[in-house]
Amino acid sequence: MAHEAQTEPATDSGRLPPIKYLVVSYPAIALVTLFAVPLLLLFVFSFFRNISGGYLRYVVTAENYVRFLQEPLYLDRLVFSLRIAAVTTLGSLVLGYPLAYRLATTDSSLLRRAVMVLVVSSLWLTFIIRGYAWAVLLRSNGLFPILAAELGLTDAPVSLVPGYWALVVSMVYVFLPFMVLTLYTSIKNVDHELREAARNLGAGPITTFRHVTLPLTKDGIISGSLLVFVLSMGVYVLPRILGNPPQWTLAVVIGNQVTVESNVPFGATLSIILMLVVVALIAVTVRLAGVDTFGVSATEEGEQG
Amino acid sequence: MSQIILDAVEKVYPGGVHAVKDASLVVEDGEFVTIVGPSGCGKTTTLRTLAGFEQPTSGTVGLGGIEVSGVPPNERATGMVFQDFALFPHMTVGENIAFGLTVGGDWPEDEVDTRIEEMLELVELSGFRDRMPDQLSGGQQQRIALARALAPEPEVLLLDEPLASLDKQLRESMQVELRRIQEQIGITTILVTHNQTEALTMSDRIAVMNDGRFEQVGAPTEVYQQPATKFVADFIGTANVFDGTVRNVSDSRVTVDCDGVEFEAAAPDYVAVGDSVTVVTRPEHTVVEPGDTRTNVFEGDVSVSRFLGDHHECHVTLPSGSDVVGVVDSDGPTVSGGDRVSLGVDAKDCLVVVE
């Protein structure tokens, strides 16, 4: 009992500093050495000069950045990446919102659980398998071209892959689960009594949706769209499987620089640029809309009364 | 031996919230003291300071004659019952009760089993040992939480609004039950509640807390009959409160003018002419259409009259605009909304409170 008082100002009920730092040291060291340091290296490498044959010279040069700005190909790929990300976001919103709405409002827990397991399972399935599935469906002897020919839309089955629309369809397919899950949580959080109150006050289903559900799920729409957009910006596999070079994203170009061209410095330069665009997008959206991506906010904890 | 001592305890949170201000309280061995006050008044913080979850910013806390500032909660001999019971959801009832006996390592292993049974018997839930907490009703969870807190034989029992989450009927029977167990064991107990009825019915003494301070500490009858402040008068029981100015002071009487109504009251020895004071009357002493002549009589219009079984309760609006609650004796007249009535209250039933 006679525990000598550690006269520590009452910050957090008597924590000992060493334990506190011991606990944080493992994740902090891991994340700094294996995440922050590699990113820093990436930045450093982006100023090195590549010597063909996989060697590089440690000089500080901005020539990689100059090359990015001068050769229209790379800027073009960045713009294409932004464009396809926007189309993907819109597509998954149009498909995802009604589905999320139905799942969040249905009385059937069987339907909800079944579709959720389906959606989440497909979410974790490698892009390659899902891309492959769409390739099978869209190639000339696949379901859709045959269907189109049967219906007389085309004279003979025409392969849709590789092609722009094949890429769009597969990207919407791949990112739809992220949208549905984000929106589902958001719609679920709207107290159903609010909808009932609106109905009770004489609003029809459309008015109720427009004036109650939609405004209250605005944050969900923004976070879901941001998430899908950001993830779409990094897509590599799908353009390779379902696209031609005109449908290649900046990520594909980066991968090619590192592996095919063995030009790590220029790959690093393109990575830094892509990263800046993504981080800027997140920062601007979070600042403008005041939403937290990924459901984690930095500040928690309330005081006890 | 004094079991609990709070001496000039202050608690300021890092955010600047001053939760407890100069709180001093001595609780004797075996005593049941209730800290009562509105939410946010600092009563929970005071209790958590005793348990060791909060460190006082300044002041002294003593348990069982030992100064415990800085002693962590697990080394204090306190048993606490939490508001939502905090029964470990992943353990059975038996494991919950055994927890305090085994983690300290100071309870002989072969006695743990007997102790669990003993505790279950005490709270009259023998046979519930292998249930999970979510298989219990609210009242049963409450009893198990109590059994768990008492199992390691703490010197002090701390109850943090333990009845708040129960429905009214269960709450009343648990009040009796809690008091029975407390008296049976004779353990020093502090109860925190915002419910004044609970405070009045259960405790040896009441400590009324407001805005971080103890406004009055005393036996339930004393606090009810002799409220020290306007807040206490208003918070404990129902009170009619009249603000006024002292007009005249004689040996034993004082005359107070409250917005046109003159009250004669027993004079406390510390008022002088011109002081701003508050006159407090209880509804049961404020009689509508009194048959006899009371010292103080005034008139007003009935707004609502409610039948409460043994009497009618009457809400009356005075010409000054203030509302007064009075009673109509069982043999009194029938009154209804809109009637003009007279109200009478004896001087001895008028309390003069100085802020």
Next chain:
Amino acid sequence: MSDGRETTRSSTGEYARLETKRGSGRDRLYQLLLNSYTSLVIGFVLLPLVVISLMSFTPSEFLRFPPEGLSLRWYREFFDSRAWLVAMQNSLFIAIAAAVGATSIGATAAFALDRYDYRFEMVLTGLSILPILLPPVIIGVAFVTLFGLLGVGGEPWTLAVAHSIFFSPFPFVLVSQGLGDIDRSYEEAAADLGAAKATVIRRITVPLLRANLFAGALFAFILSLNEYIISWLISGFSFKTIPIQIFTSLRYSYSPVIAAVSLLFIVMTVVVMLMVDRFAGGMWK
């Protein structure tokens, strides 16, 4: 609309019934539209999975409608192929190691940030979430530079390290949520009953977080199993995981053996997802 409400309120049952019918008829139309549209969306989600399943059992090189029967030919081919089995072995090793690594990093960071105050909390929070928000190709290139400098790489364990970092945000977020949801009074009750801090963590906090820890580890496992681009960059052609092997095979043909592997993966994924759902106590109730 307004006269509608008037009649609903009227006490004559006949009007009320008539009105209800008209109103709910329109409601039912909207519901029907919503249900049909969302059913199409569900079909969209389901279709590729169905096609892959059918294809994996087809006896011929190509999928035909109607299917010419069922065959396990492509599964046999998978289990007879040393390349596929080695890739599977690599994938499982890396995924298990990544699950352990990612969960230990993410959970410890979440615990530290929830329970203690640090001066650079924002930095650690950022580092804990950012990996999953950056395009994976960037993480891949970054690790290529790091491993290149250190002179390691081309071995499965290097990929396990990279995956541990890249997927640590999932356990981090899940454990953060869990810690936020745990009622502090459980831990306070344990301390009040005499349990020291370490005992409280071991006997109360961790058991209460079990579902979150488990879900986090499984997510990391599944994601690692399916990840391609980082794997490919780091492997440097010297070892293959299942996704790398599939991608390589796709260059030559759309062989049904890929469909067979895919279905194995789908089944594995669904089983793990159902486990997560069960242990996490119905995350989408």
